[in-house]
Each structure stands twice: as structure tokens, then as C-alpha cells.
Amino acid sequence: MAITGIFSIKYATDDLEGGVRFHELLGLRLVRSSSDSADFELPDGSMVLLCGLASPELPPAFGEAASGVREVCWAIDSEESLSNVARGIATDREVVWCGATECSFIDDAGLAVRLRVVSLRSLEAVPDPVNAPGRVERLNQLRRWYDRAVPQQMQHVVFCAPQPRVAARFYVERLGFSISDIQEEGGVFLRAPGNVQHHNLYWQRAEGPAFRHVSYGVANVDEIMAGASFMARHGFTSRLGLGRHRISSTFFYYLPNPCGGDAEYSTDSDCLDEQWQPRVWGRAFGHIWWLAEVRSHEPELRMRKANADDLMLA
Numbered sequence: 001m002a003i004t005g006i007f008s009i010k011y012a013t014d015d016l017e018g019g020v021r022f023h024e025l026l027g028l029r030l031v032r033s034s035s036d037s038a039d040f041e042l043p044d045g046s047m048v049l050l051c052g053l054a055s056p057e058l059p060p061a062f063g064e065a066a067s068g069v070r071e072v073c074w075a076i077d078s079e080e081s082l083s084n085v086a087r088g089i090a091t092d093r094e095v096v097w098c099g100a101t102e103c104s105f106i107d108d109a110g111l112a113v114r115l116r117v118v119s120l121r122s123l124e125a126v127p128d129p130v131n132a133p134g135r136v137e138r139l140n141q142l143r144r145w146y147d148r149a150v151p152q153q154m155q156h157v158v159f160c161a162p163q164p165r166v167a168a169r170f171y172v173e174r175l176g177f178s179i180s181d182i183q184e185e186g187g188v189f190l191r192a193p194g195n196v197q198h199h200n201l202y203w204q205r206a207e208g209p210a211f212r213h214v215s216y217g218v219a220n221v222d223e224i225m226a227g228a229s230f231m232a233r234h235g236f237t238s239r240l241g242l243g244r245h246r247i248s249s250t251f252f253y254y255l256p257n258p259c260g261g262d263a264e265y266s267t268d269s270d271c272l273d274e275q276w277q278p279r280v281w282g283r284a285f286g287h288i289w290w291l292a293e294v295r296s297h298e299p300e301l302r303m304r305k306a307n308a309d310d311l312m313l314a
């Protein structure tokens with residue numbers, strides 16, 4: 001089985017017009033719209049789908065909030081993989097088929113999940129030369145200027161659950177995801193079997209189920225801040241501002257989304273394969289390495305290799 005990444009996320013929103021404006025400003029391309037829906041496509045072929053609250057297309061709400069992401073559709077590599085996964089899922093819950101290449105079901109946390117046989121387009125990036133003491137990569141050449149951000153792919157989604165280890169176990173045992181890292185009292189970072197991003201899915205501990213955010217990958221920190229400036233000039237600002245996570249090394253910039261949760265510009269995440277050994281991180285230590293707005297204290301260093309008990313997710 002090989003789930004290769006996020007193909008689409010489906011939002012319920014009570015502000016379709018505001019949602020369309022936000023996502024266009026964010027840098028996504030609107031490809032379809034109607035009175036109760038709007039579809040955006042990213043360069044890797046993945047989709048962000050906005051649906052009005054009355055849309056019959058919507059799965060049940062995840063948690064108390066009516067708005068927010070209600071379904072994640074994962075790309076899977078073949079009909080054979082899909083039928084193998086679906087056979088296992090159908091042993092203890094309903095699987096609804098849509099033709100031979102797509103099916104949906106509800107995961108152990110109550111979130112609607114869809115699998116679709118589709119290939120995400122591969123992306124090519126030309127490196128931006130970077131100068132540093134002792135290294136000249138850019139001579140008689142200006143740094144590339146970005147006017148705004150244009151996200152290339154969805155790198156991860158984050159949801160809350162009261163029992164994140166239980167929520168994560170479904171993806172490990174039933175969908176072939178790997179544990180990348182664990183945050184003490186926090187949650188579990190998971191990556192899809194055919195993907196090398198540090199995580200494609202994070203289950204975070206909270207009192208109730210909720211959608212938290214989606215990460216949009218851009219080229220570098222210049223593009224993040226060009227996007228941040230462009231969004232601020234149009235009325236959208238971040239609470240935390242620019243920062244870098246310690247777990248995953250990702251640069252982040254979160255923007256509250258009128259359709260629910262946050263949209264995150266992100267770049268330079270760690271990439272992992274099966275050689276990686278998961279770690280267990282202290283919650284505060286792992287969460288943030290640095291923020292542009294300096295914090296008053298530095299969290300205590302807490303990080304160790306995960307042991308067999310950690311990885312059981314029991």
C-alpha cells in the first residue's frame with residue numbers, strides 16, 4: 001500500500017465569499033466556483049475544496065465547530081493498493097465506494113477520510129544561491145525577489161483529539177503511516193508511506209476533536225515573509241508571527257482562516273525515510289525553536305529516542 005500525500009481537504013464554511021478571497025490572496029488558484037462551493041488547485045495537482053454549510057457534499061462536522069476541514073482525501077498509488085487498504089478498513093466499519101478508484105470511511109477519531117487513486121505531480125525547485133561567511137554562491141547577482149507567496153503543495157494537516165495516540169494508531173496500523181516523532185503530553189507526528197515530509201498528519205492532544213491547521217509549502221523564508229506582508233496589507237495577520245519549530249525544523253507562519261483553523265506558510269521541513277529513528281520531545285522544548293517575537297524564557301532541553309513502549313501507541 002502506498003498513500004503518497006494529501007490530495008484534497010474539504011472545508012465547511014459559513015463565509016464562502018470570505019473564504020474564496022482569503023485563499024486567492026494566500027496564493028491558491030481558483031479553478032471552479034458555484035453558489036455553494038469553490039475549488040482551488042495547487043501546482044502539485046492537490047485541491048482545497050470550500051463548501052457552504054448547506055452543501056449536501058459535506059461529511060459530518062469534526063468536533064463542535066461547524067466550520068473547518070471535515071474531510072482529508074489521501075492520494076494512493078494504485079487500484080490494487082486501494083482495494084487492499086479498503087478490505088482491511090471494511091472489517092470493522094462502513095466503506096463507501098465512489099467508482100473503483102475512490103472510497104471513504106470514518107477514522108477512529110471520527111474524522112471523514114477519503115482515499116483516491118491519483119498521482120500528485122512532482123515538483124522541481126531551482127535552488128536559490130545563498131552567501132555566507134566563507135561561501136560565495138551569488139556573485140554580481142541579486143537575491144530573487146518575491147512579491148507574494150505561491151504555495152506548491154499541502155505538506156501536512158493537524159487535527160486535535162482527546163486521545164491522539166488512539167487516533168494515530170489507526171493510521172499506523174490500517175493505512176501504513178510511520179511515526180516520525182512524539183511530543184510528550186502533546187501528540188503524534190505521522191508521515192504517509194510514500195512521502196518524505198517530516199509529517200503529513202499531526203494528532204494533537206486537546207479536550208475535544210477539532211481541525212487545527214493545514215501547511216502550505218513554499219520555497220524559502222523570503223517567500224513566507226513576502227506572503228505574510230501581502231496578506232497583512234489585505235487585512236490578515238498572524239498571532240505568533242514567523243518562527244521555526246524544533247520538531248521537524250519547519251519555518252512557520254500561521255494565518256487565521258475565515259473557513260476555520262489556520263493556514264500555515266511553511267518551508268524547509270526535515271525530510272525522513274525509514275532510516276529515521278523517532279524521538280520523544282518535551283512539549284515546550286519541541287514546539288518552538290525560535291520566534292521572531294522573542295519569548296521571555298527558553299524551555300528546558302528534553303528529547304530522547306523513542307522506545308518500544310512509546311511506539312506501541314497503546
Ligand SMILES: [Fe+2]
Pocket residue numbers: 156158213214215252264
Ligand atoms: Fe504545521
